[in-house]
Amino acid sequence: MTQTWLIIGILSGILSVGVALYLYRWVMRQDAGSERAREVAGWIRDGAASYLKRLYTALTLVAVVLGFIIGIVFSFDLTQLGSGNVNINPTNGIIMAGAFVFGALCSAIAGYMGMGVAVQANVRSAVGVQDNLNRGFRVAFFAGAVLGLAMVGLAVIGMSVIFLFTKNAEVVLGFSFGASALALLAKAGGGIYTKTADIAADLVGKVEVGIPEDDPRNPAVVADNVGDNVGDVAGMGADIFDSYVASTVAAMLLGAAMAGTDTLKYTVFPLILCTLGIFASLIGIQFVRVGKNGKPGAALNFGTIFTCVIFAVMVIALVLIGGYDLSILWSTLIGLTTGVVIGNTTEYFTSDEFKPVRETARVSGSGAAITIINGFSYGLLSIFPSIVGIVIATLVSFYVSEASGVISGVYGIGISAVGMLAVSGMIVSADAYGPIVDNARGIAEMAGMEHEVIERADVLDSAGNTAKAITKGFSISAAALTVLALFAAYAEVIEARGLSLEISLRNPLVTAGVLLGAMTPPIFSALTMLSVTHNAFDMIEEIRRQFREDPGILAGTSLPDYKQCVSLAAQGALSSLVIPAFLAVGLPLLVGFILGPEALGGFLGGAIFTGVIFALLMSNAGGLWDNAKKYIETGQFGGVGSEAHKAGVVGDTVGDPFKDTAGPSLNTLITVMSLVSSLFAPVIAAFHIF
């Protein structure tokens, strides 16, 4: 039966990738518009390709080096360490290294497909909007679905194949680490890239020479639009890909750690949930439609909720028919519900329909400082509903499961995380839609389309922003539950080596670990944000140089050197990743090998707690400032050009690296730290100084 489910999983994955490829071809068949529009889109496409080439070259290097290290380490029989006997089993090493590289590869392919379609869909969506809203919407959404479906499909294929052949959840951990390591670099690198270009383009373009957003005379305009793709499409996809895989692996490990005859059944259950999630997403995507002048935001939300409902029905059927313990159903549903609820409460803090955004817009009349203080404070308050939601989901899923007497409490937490993420196919589709329509708007502007078309593109764009706010809340909560499950999995992996692991806050080594872990997310945030301002200054110099050396650029008679800016942003972003990458992979190992496995447990705990808090703060404050500025631009409190608007722009610019660089990378950071700890837990258990 387990065997059958694994094969069904692989087939559902293949189906999902197949549909993704079909949608990809469908998007490509759409009209790519006028010569001018094609040309503009071509610049963005080339810029994206050049960034991806650099990124994937760097990532290949990282994957090969890490894969090699993993291969060597896992070739040793660790149980013999210290006994004087050195047994070497290269097969183990090769399998683990292979799983790692496979994970990195799947993540890379999904990201590449998503980017590939996004840079083709943007212009086609813009052209579609020329006809009507619905046509533009469909192109963008189906292009988003390419990423969503490719991602979940590849993930489920990868995990199922590995488990089918090895029957060992720890090998799937290697796959997950590969996917996450890649995601971190793609996400943080993309985040630095996109905001470097954005800030530089704005500061010189809008402020110094006074040309509008997306003006083709701005040398950084292509880099800016490429940034939307690399940061929001490839980066975000990689981010949810990594939570998706990590939550499944964590639940599988926790399932495998339960004693009893049904161990295998419960180990595979998380994969079955993913499979059902794929089917639910495939159905849900069909129902995302918008009338000729309908509301795209409502359509996206309806699609998400509808997918959740289908998924819930499938899970109920599965549990009842499959003879699983009923508690597993509650854990799944509490996870799913919490995800939806947190996503929607996040909206309270970032939507212009509620007090936080309106109040921040109102006080902006008194200057940028008040805008910042207010937005930052509301960002801090926005932590509250998410944390309470996570606490409730954790406690309920734990105690319901524990009370069942069949499954363990921590396994219940793991399942609730999987329940939240199982519908990722749909979530990512709705999320990737955002940057595509953002780009479409940019292309419409640059290609000189009519005012009416740009207005319609704006409607699509603003729906994207709402969808993005909700999915961000969703993805942070999901990441939080995932890392809590990973944390439990880490402990199980250590104990599977016969060590008892007390991660007690009364042990000063654990306290030391927690303090060091707790400081990692803020420092990671600081480093990535400082990279943004630093790189933006380099690019500002470059833009000024181009304007100075060729006056024809501003006159509109000669074309700026877009490539130089793209290349500068890419180079800056990638070289800024060295220290953050060390923090993610090196620091946990250092803490583990020096202070021991209990301190490392504390370290993970500390990183999770502040990681979640800073991720929520930065994402929500950033979203709030963005929308406060937009609210003022609708004519409130003086509208465009007023003092309030100037303050709003400052808030928005501060919020950019908050919400697009630092904030969303933190999820991936804590996932990578948890995975690297669990993966190397057997080595650390065998060898540590304290």
Next chain:
Amino acid sequence: MTQTWLIIGILSGILSVGVALYLYRWVMRQDAGSERAREVAGWIRDGAASYLKRLYTALTLVAVVLGFIIGIVFSFDLTQLGSGNVNINPTNGIIMAGAFVFGALCSAIAGYMGMGVAVQANVRSAVGVQDNLNRGFRVAFFAGAVLGLAMVGLAVIGMSVIFLFTKNAEVVLGFSFGASALALLAKAGGGIYTKTADIAADLVGKVEVGIPEDDPRNPAVVADNVGDNVGDVAGMGADIFDSYVASTVAAMLLGAAMAGTDTLKYTVFPLILCTLGIFASLIGIQFVRVGKNGKPGAALNFGTIFTCVIFAVMVIALVLIGGYDLSILWSTLIGLTTGVVIGNTTEYFTSDEFKPVRETARVSGSGAAITIINGFSYGLLSIFPSIVGIVIATLVSFYVSEASGVISGVYGIGISAVGMLAVSGMIVSADAYGPIVDNARGIAEMAGMEHEVIERADVLDSAGNTAKAITKGFSISAAALTVLALFAAYAEVIEARGLSLEISLRNPLVTAGVLLGAMTPPIFSALTMLSVTHNAFDMIEEIRRQFREDPGILAGTSLPDYKQCVSLAAQGALSSLVIPAFLAVGLPLLVGFILGPEALGGFLGGAIFTGVIFALLMSNAGGLWDNAKKYIETGQFGGVGSEAHKAGVVGDTVGDPFKDTAGPSLNTLITVMSLVSSLFAPVIAAFHIF
């Protein structure tokens, strides 16, 4: 012998208070200057008195209510709870309530004395500066010493008397809770008050009508100057008072929990350290001198270091002669050294001699958003040295003590916190100097003194800022070690009731507790900062009303209604404290009674970790922005009036509530939460739902 030490402690406390009174009279005998200067100082004095009256009325109410509750609760014999027998022992209740009220009273008296002298010393320091720098410096510093010496004196008297009569460290805990509860309200209330007035005065004064800082035509100018006193003198004094007492109590509790014949000896040792610290401070204060044109900053630093050296020598002698275990010496010295080192590394992030401030000033040319991003990022990075210092101090003091076989490791942590805080007499003197010279500068301006005098007052003022940055780093690290010791003490108090307490991160109740605890400091910060902007808007309306209704004010022919602004700020600040106070006192009890003592342990842990991080971030980022603005004002990057300066002003205004409202209250918040938990630990151990 113990008895003797306690009596010596009481005598040293009386000596300290006596010297404080002598210095108070000395300050009062100094020349209070011209009619005009006296008049201006009178407004500030009256404003401060009116705020204090309101504050102390509110505090009396809080103290009576909490004291009553404590009296009732501790009248029950808790060991009998649940057994059906209800034994009542009102003496216990009266003693505990008495200790609580006594603690609140001592803290109030120290704060009142400090405020009382500060509002007299400001004008006298301004007048002194007319003569020469040294005279102005001496008045301000000795006035600061009134607060410093009164504070440590009263604290040591209170703790020694209580322990002398009860021989029970848990009763001293009641005293400490009284001091801290009062400190929290004084600190947070003062912080809200001072920034409400500051922001409102600046926004209407400087921005709307274009009159300079400290202009007597501004209706909020008195409130602003009162704010410096209530926030920085009374608030800061209360803040260090509370860490000082709490660290001593924590170490005493941990000493009492050690088995062995020397228990009493080690229980009293923290009090002896305080006594030696008083002597060291009394000597050190004599050596703070500055030549006629010398450097006041260097003089303050020299005094601090010199005091630390004297203290260290005394402790070495005590340990060697008194036959204490040598490990206790290392713990004391590591605490003391860490305090000094952390204080100085903090300077790297906030002094204009180093990269963070200069870099932030440089990028300000590109607009306020970049100023904010950069300053915030450096603020995040500034966490690093302090956390590493705290980790090293914790681990070294723990393991050195544990290895001794004589004292327990957690006791060592407690002693290192006491070692850091024992020289508080001197630290507070240097710190309270700052707001006094700040006020002196304001009075010099308002009273129309010569340009040269104002320049000299500026020199004094800037030394105050440096001293403040260092003592802030010091007080946050000290609070961190203190709460770590309190955390250990909490566990000991619970275990003294025969319960075993495992605060394991693998227990989901503990995880839930940590998450809830971790969100408390950010939410507390948000609430206090939102109160500032909210109240500032009310005051802006009032200032505008006064200008509108009496045009004579701006013309300089009629006096504005200063009292109305003072009263508005006071009322706003006090009514904003309700929810923050609930978070501090109510939430830990709620978590304890509902989720149980282990979850409460997690809650405290979570609050400590994020509390320290946010306190460091906010204090240091605020200090950095302040100094970046000042650095630009020295003529760098365009100087006053440039784009860089405008951006610097925005940074400074954002930093104000960061560093003066939210940041420094967080120390006290986590101390209060730890104390209330330890105090009610016996009740929670006897009764909780989960």
